[in-house]
Amino acid sequence: MKIIDEEIQADYKNRINRVFEFIDQNLDSDLSLNTISEIAFFSPFHFHRVFKFVTDETLNQYVTRQRVEKSALDLLHKNITTTEIAHKYGFADNSSFSRTFKKYFEISPTEFKRQNPNRHSKIRQLERKNGQEYPPYEKYICIIDNLKKWIKMNAKIEIKEMPKMNVAYVSCMGSQNLENAFDKLIQWAMPQGLMNERTKVLTVYHDSFKVTEANKVRMSASVLLDKPVEAEGEIGLTTIEAGKCIVGSFEIEPNEFEKSWTGLFVWMNENGYKKADREPFEIYHNNFNEHPERKAIVDFCIPI
Structure with a gap:
């Protein structure tokens, strides 16, 4: 019986892998429960339960998080407008994107981009996530300088x-x-x-x-x-x-x-x-x- 249960779990995870890949490639598209459950060959009701079990998130929570986090990386690494980003990640319009982004990061996309990009890296975790204050500017610059030295000494x-x-x-x-x-x-x-x-x-x-x-x-x-x-x-x-x-x-x-x-x-x-x-x-x-x-x-x- 245990072997059968393990085989079922493995099959479920394989189907969820297909879902992850589909979502990654289609963040600008319709990612509704009905659409995604067909990719996994589950009924919508059964898929909802399996996906929540595997990811500890509902499908909607996962998709929204992916869209917001990927858009945040674009704000940090690419020179494109918030309107272009909103369209790229399937938001209805710029205001819908800004509203969802602010709910997640507690600041607007424009403010997020304006701030030092490294403010949101692991060096400077958002205060709300771990309760720590940002290091002062001088200490932050020192951390960056040390990282540069580290790379120079340890990496080809x-x-x-x-x-x-x-x-x-x-x-x-x-x-x-x-x-x-x-x-x-x-x-x-x-x-x-x-x-x-x-x-x-x-x-x-x-x-x-x-x-x-x-x-x-x-x-x-x-x-x-x-x-x-x-x-x-x-x-x-x-x-x-x-x-x-x-x-x-x-x-x-x-x-x-x-x-x-x-x-x-x-x-x-x-x-x-x-x-x-x-x-x-x-x-x-x-x-x-x-x-x-x-x-x-x-x-x-x-x-x-």
């Missing part, structure tokens, strides 16, 4: 044209669940003959820690495929499209990942690059547990 940074990559993945929400997602992926990949010393393992980030609460950031534990495979259960298949990336190569301790990511985004801004509408990812080149100093050899990739 290149602009690369990355190839198209076919991957199998297990999706999860929150970094606390990423290790479990990798365990499931590797348990599936080993019997398929996909794991060897040349295999590349990746984490793809579908949300940004800049604007999304850590426990709601969606990630995909992924393995690069060198042959066609069939997905089953919780395993999904997708393609990371080819394109230009900032690639930061690091040899770091596990607790230095956040600092490395933040520093690489600072480098991106300092050097005049703009993030593309594609998802950042990490490519791992070793198992840090087997490194003599327990360090990870990893590439951080920001599409531009």
Whole structure:
């Protein structure tokens, strides 16, 4: 009976993966319960319950959050108007976008864009989220300077044209669940003959820690495929499209990942690059547990 329950749960999660991908690609379109439940092959009533169980949000809450958070990233990284952003993410008009945005971030899109972009990064968390005051300007500048020094000392940074990559993945929400997602992926990949010393393992980030609460950031534990495979259960298949990336190569301790990511985004801004509408990812080149100093050899990739 337990095996049947696990198979049902895996099938449900696979269907929800399809929903995530559809929503990501259609934030400007009709994402009503009836439309999305058809993508998942559920009745609207049953889909509502399953989606809430998997994400801890209703479909409407999830879609609205995605639209607002993605629009916030555009305000930070792109030189486009709020009217263009409203249209891009499926809001009826500019006033509807502004009203929804302000409800979420407690300030208007215009004010959000006017303020220092880094005010909303992990360096300067919104006060309402963690009850902390923003660091004073001098301390903030010191943090940025330290990040620049850190990147200069610890990263080899290149602009690369990355190839198209076919991957199998297990999706999860929150970094606390990423290790479990990798365990499931590797348990599936080993019997398929996909794991060897040349295999590349990746984490793809579908949300940004800049604007999304850590426990709601969606990630995909992924393995690069060198042959066609069939997905089953919780395993999904997708393609990371080819394109230009900032690639930061690091040899770091596990607790230095956040600092490395933040520093690489600072480098991106300092050097005049703009993030593309594609998802950042990490490519791992070793198992840090087997490194003599327990360090990870990893590439951080920001599409531009």
